[in-house]
Amino acid sequence: MKKIIQELQRRNVIKSALAYLVFAWLITQVMAIIIPAFDLHTALLKTAIVVLSIGFPLWLIFSWVYEITPDGIKKTVDVDPEVSIAPQTSNRLNYVIIAGLVIVIGLLIKSNLFPSASAENEPKVVPVEVESDKSIAVLAFADMSPEKDQEYFSDGISEEILNLLVKIPNLKVISRTSSFSYKGKDVKIKKIGEELHVNHVLEGSIRKSGNTFRITAQLIDVNTGAHIWSETYDRQMEDIFKIQDEIATKVTEQLKVSILGTSLTSVKVDPEAYNLLLKARKLSNQNSSESNNNATKLVKESIAIDSTYAPAWAILSHLFYRSAFNYGSMPMDEAIRDGKLAARKAIELDPNYVEGYLNLVIFETASWDFKSASLLIEKAKKLEPNNSSVIFAQSDFAAATGKIDLAIALFAKAKDIDPLFETHWYMGYYYWVKGQFGQAEESMNQSLFLHPNDNSANTLMGDIQLSLGHPEKALEYLEKVTEPFWQLYKKSKAVYAMGNTQEADALLEKLIADWGNLAWPNIADVYALRGEKDEAFKWLELAFDNKDISLLEILNYPSMKNLWGDSRWNTFINKLGLPKDHGFHMD
Structure with a gap:
């Protein structure tokens, strides 16, 4: 050697x-x-x-x-x-x-x-400020019933416990999206802790027979694998809320986390109404128009039995939002009206229930009342500062008011609480609107690798390829889009960029004929891309007159840069009623 x-x-x-x-x-x-x-x-x-x-x-x-x-x-x-x-x-x-x-x-x-x-x-990422040993993930409780037909109930129990724990300011609680992703998978607790960056895991099971059930819960130290605390409850349905509170209280005691000097208060609701609500929540996670409609029916039945339970009204408000904004099965003005009423009812019943505020934020923003939306977010932050849903709401509001860097920073902070949340699409969108097209393409390649047939991913990738100067490649992605509106809208831009003016004109005419009474900001986007400023401003004005909330998204698009420098741009932005610190470009 x-x-x-x-x-x-x-x-x-x-x-x-x-x-x-x-x-x-x-x-x-x-x-x-x-x-x-x-x-x-x-x-x-x-x-x-x-x-x-x-x-x-x-x-x-x-x-x-x-x-x-x-x-x-x-x-x-x-x-x-x-x-x-x-x-x-x-x-x-x-x-x-x-x-x-x-x-x-x-x-x-x-x-x-x-x-x-x-x-x-660069946007600064503010980590969740908690001591390292005060962090927990609540796994979906296992359904141990003989018929295996109580999954909705076991999911509901664990979700309610999670919702109680997340109210504690100095406890880091991983969101449902990440913690429930392990359901049905044989993954070691230590590995779960490493992937979610927590030191404790709460797992359990439920076995239901008639009106009687047995709930088992155990708190595990990820580093040692030791069971810090465990308990089994054999109770009647009427005691379910007391058990949820007791489990949450025991967990916080074991982690030596203060509950602000008070104990959790049991919520009383009719058992049948609660059971219907859990079924509705399970249905809503299926993300389809049909499941959303069925979930809405179940929530209304639950409220008809017991109208005093705040979460029922908050869920109803969210279902109204999805009916209009996601599936188009409910008129927009009707959804905003009924959604606001349901969210306000949730807040009236429980002023400390954060989901009521977050749902109302969506509808106030859709109503262009930015001041009210901002105040509601601040209220939600005070109630549950470490709730990922609150931070995501902040991020969405920042993007809607043109503050993309802040939106990215908040999004990254929420990711700390929801580590397994799929972020590639969002980061691809943020990079695209910031003009960082190479990074946008990289993010969307990862998104499409996971979801090759996803409409929104292929649509966004088409926009990115167009911005990169590859209209032919953009068309390849847009051909995979199955929604007629999105394909027609995006293809009209790609074909124009290829120099096929006659075909592009025909596509734009069809877009206006078929969707001109709804897609005002989208048509403005097409005209802005083409550099036809008069028409672009005409359709932007129509979008504003009709209070189309998607206008706030499209004002971030790269095509809008073609309107900068025109005196009408500043005039238009100024009349939107945005917060003074908005992030939209001003000449």
């Missing part, structure tokens, strides 16, 4: 390796600065890293086999040791390594003492 090391030193292999690593690092740092500055594709940096990684062993082999001599490159074995200039080469490599290290140290000092302007402008 000693002889091998000596030979490596004689042939300058070790110093050649150090020089290679130093300058490979410098190359990647320079590229990391140049790529975002010129909006180049981020794949260039990845490619460079791969090439440099492959080149390293090849460079070592070259250093071992060959020597640079005054007469050119020769194999080391063919060079007489007496005429070898390896010692001189060694000295030169010393200078190269020292120079490289000086540059490296200089760059590190500069980056720490004088951060770049772009770094200063």
Whole structure:
């Protein structure tokens, strides 16, 4: 081994390796600065890293086999040791390594003492402020009933316990989306803790027979696997709320988390009404127009039995929103009216129930009452600052008022509470509206890898390809979109960008004929892309006159830059009634 090391030193292999690593690092740092500055594709940096990684062993082999001599490159074995200039080469490599290290140290000092302007402008992510040992994920309770027909009930129990825990300000509680993703999977508790970044997991089961049920709950320390606390309850249906409260209280006691000096208060609701509500909640998670309509019927039946339960009204409000905004099965004005009434009823019944406020935020924003929406978000933040739904609502509101950097920062914060939430589509959208098309494409490639036939993913990727200057490629993605409106709307832009003006005109005429009484901001987007400012402003005015909430999204689109500089742009933005600190461009 000693002889091998000596030979490596004689042939300058070790110093050649150090020089290679130093300058490979410098190359990647320079590229990391140049790529975002010129909006180049981020794949260039990845490619460079791969090439440099492959080149390293090849460079070592070259250093071992060959020597640079005054007469050119020769194999080391063919060079007489007496005429070898390896010692001189060694000295030169010393200078190269020292120079490289000086540059490296200089760059590190500069980056720490004088951060770049772009770094200063990057949105800051504020982590959830809790002690590391005060974090928990509530897994979906297992249905142990003989017929296996109580999944909706076991899901509901665990979700209600989660909702109680999330009210505690200094406890980090992972959201339902992430914690319920392990349902039916054989995953070790330690792995769940690592993936969700928590130190405790609450799991349990329910076995229901008639009006009697048995609930088992156990709190587990992720790091040791030890059961910190466990309990089994055999009770009647009427005691379900007391048990939920008791489990939540026991968990907080074991984690030594204060419940603000008070105990949780049991909510009384008719058992039959509660059972219907749990079934509705299960149906609503199926995300279809039919399941949404059926869930709405069940909630209305629940409220007819007992109208004093705030969550029932909050769920009804949310179902109204989805009926109009997601499925078009309810007129917009009717959904806003009834949705507001239901959300306000939830708040009236329970002023501390955060979902009531969040639902009302949506409808106030849809009504263009930004001040009310902002105040409601602040109220929700005070009630449950670590609730991911509250943070997502903040992010959505920030985007609706043009503050995309803030929306991204809040979105990242919510991701800390909901680690398994699929973020690629959202980040692709945010990068696209910010004009960072390479990063947008990268995010959407990941989204489409997971959901290749998703309409919204293919639609957004079509927009991104169009912004990248690839209209033909945009059409490939738009052909996969099955919704007629979205395909027609987006294709009218792609075909125009390809230079097929006659076909593009025909598509735009059809869009106006078929959807001109609803898609005002979308048609404005098409005209803005075409650079036809008069028509673009005409349709923007129609969108405003009809209070189309999607206008606030489309004002962020890259096509709107074609309207900047026109005196009508500032006039239009000013009359929207936006908050003074809105983020939309102003000339």
